[in-house]
Amino acid sequence: MRSVLPILTVVLAIIVLWYGATVALNAQWTRDQAARAGVEVGFSEIVRDTLAQTRPKLPAPHQVAAELYQSTWVEEVFGRRGIVATGTLSNRSLIYHGWVTLSATMLGFAFGTGLGILLAIGIVHSRAMDMSFMPWAIASQTVPILAIAPMVIVVLASIGIKGLIPKAIIAAYLSFFPVLVGMVKGFRAPDAMQLDLLRTYSASRARTFWQLRLPSSVPYLFASLKVGIAAALVGTIVGELPAGASAGLGARLLSGSYYGQTIQIWAALLAAATLAAGLVVIVGAIERVVLGRMGMRS
Amino acid sequence: MIWAWGSLAFWALATALNVWLARAHSRNRAVRLFIPALFGATLLLVWEGLVRSLGVSPVILPPPSMIGVRIAESLPILWADFSQTILKGALSGYLIGCGVAVAVAVLIDRSPFLQRGLLPVGNFVAALPIVGIAPILVMWFGFDWQSKAAVVVVMVFFPVLVNMVAGLKATDALQRDQMATWSASYWQGLFKLRMPAAMPFLFNGLKIATTLALIGAIVAEFFGSPTRGMGFRISTAVGQLDLPLVWAEIAVAAFAGSAFYGLVAVIEKGVTFWHPSQRGRA
């Protein structure tokens, strides 16, 4: 709770800076328009105009807030296609798009985490796999998957994989890596003394894994899950970007960009950031509960 | 069919060889390089074999041999794109972003108030899908490499900042007391003790930032660019169904990314030679 005041101060400072930047960035358009209309504008008119443009370079915070409110509460409750009127979420609301993105993210996160853990188990137990695979796992992350996401989606569609799964695969590609790295570290966390102890009990490899390596990797698991789930969200959004007219926060970002609707872009961005922060917080909460139960405090 | 079975047989043989090598000769330096190289070669061969035997159209997935030929043919294009995207966009953005992040970390290091305020906000922003701001930054900074560098700056800033702040806290009270007994000033303490102690954390952030920098620079080109650059070439070549060129660019990006990562890792080894994680693997 000690952090509330500092955070508020920083947020307030950001908002003040934001307003300043809004005026500065949007002023050129105001002056251009005035010049085209052949009128002089004073400072106060510039300020008033820059904070209320329909296609600003940088929308003012209150414009973004209004758009967020419009595209969630107002759209669902009062809209022609809102949940109150039709019983289903409106395709114009950020709640609907957020939900589409969230479901692909969770699927991709599950794929990615599973894959990361399995590979980590393989790497810890097989020296050959460690030496041959690990450098390529690092190289795999330098492939600009984001740049080829559109192609990946087309190629997968050509073999009949459509809908959520292609997006989830891209999300998994990004989220498996932090999990892999974290879990390799985690499975190797037991020190020589603990391993030796189990050897004196003549415990099998499987038993060592289940009773020593796995439990001691849990703190590492959660640390990498937090990175992984944020990465999965980024992957899903990027997977949605090329999908043009289909739903999701990425599609919303793209169509906002396509129609020059900067306010819409910022609202979608904020919604995505909130979603990401929420997911990380949830993982963090689970972490506290699990580690507490296991008698480990992080 | 001969391609399919041939490549599968090669895969089995190579795996067996790798397992044997890893068991018997893992201390040998050359073997340590050979094992991943063989694994990579196997992947390429299986790819080639599957594409050929299944008759996959080259406009969907070209075989590696075709990509190799395309790389050899289009070296001037690849070089122009490389210097536009990596040297101008990614590298300058990386240097600026990391430099500013380190500077900010040192600045807020003296104020616990700012740290408590900035770090949660920083984490929130770091969770932002930064690619989403690419179209906005292109709008602000124009079409040339400056806007790509700006995207990279934003992408690398927070991971480096968060790691550096954590690193500056990595000294323990005993060490700080020691500096105090020598009546070291704040700056002496910072440069002689806490900066070196922060290096392992800093490099952790710097390594993450290398891949982010490449991705940011390439993706930003999708939202507007001059008529060169890797992201530009990839999207244009897909439109022209020139898939071998697309994969050639991807190969260059992956190679550049790995080299960049490797370079940072080598510097890390030199700087943090004293750290436990670097010892014991001479």
Added chain:
Amino acid sequence: MKRLMTSVFALTAMAGSAYAADSVTLQLKWVTQAQFAGYYVALEKGFYDEENLDVTILAGGPDIAPTQVIAGGGADVVIDWMPPALAAREKGLPLVNIAQPFKSSGMMLTCLAETGIKTPADFKGHTLGVWFFGNEFPFLSWMSTLGLSTAGGADGVTVLKQGFNVDPLLQKQADCISTMTYNEYWQVIDAGIAPDQLVTFKYEDQGVATLEDGLYVLEANLADPAFVDRMVRFVRASMKGWKYAEANPDEAAMIVLDNDETGAQTEGHQKRMMAEVARLTAGSNGALDEADFNRTVATLMAGGSDPVITALPVGAWTHAITDLALN
């Protein structure tokens, strides 16, 4: 992996089970908008049902190449412009135009009047925004007809890959940008720039127009009578949709709006787009005009040292479908 395999099986099983109606998958060139109103109208008004067709319309986007989708088997028929389709044909992907609902080209270059550009001769030394991803071919052909280098410098023009919006013009990053009569031009107007502050060059007026939205299929499929039959019915219903849309533009625009999944389209913009698109489709009954085709090919091959296509395309279009569909 196991889950993935099950869903693959589920999909193939679904595709295998007998449909009452014949299925057709159509890949659009761009996002859902009134540019494709005819197909959405045919879908919603039941024209496809009347022909016993079950049509799936896949929306496109800035990074979806229809040519690649059809090559991968993701669609039976795609909407594309003729230049990328012919270029793909030369790359070894035999696409055939089976119908051409768009008679005229809607492409133009829009410049700010304040830059002093009045005729194409004034382009020299200016910065022009162009779409890429297969849409750059008409522009490149035009520039080589004008004898302008696209490499920049005082004697040529500097080319920007513009994103898919009009910001480069508004932010003055480019002196001219590519626009469509039915879409981007109106976004510039909506942003608050008056028409008399703009100078536009229509490709149609400059004599370098190339054919836009046509229906393309893979050549090999045309040997299959069942496929031809499906396409005949598809083209007939689609053209009925187009003519309905031309006659009832406002209703067509609302149908498009209801099919837009992103919810980003606005009613005003779509109604205006529909009115503009109707002008481009008005001259076509669906059959390709050979003269238009020859003009397109001539433009594309005129490209100086770097033509879009190098050889005269043979068999790149057919009247076989439209003759049967429109009899």
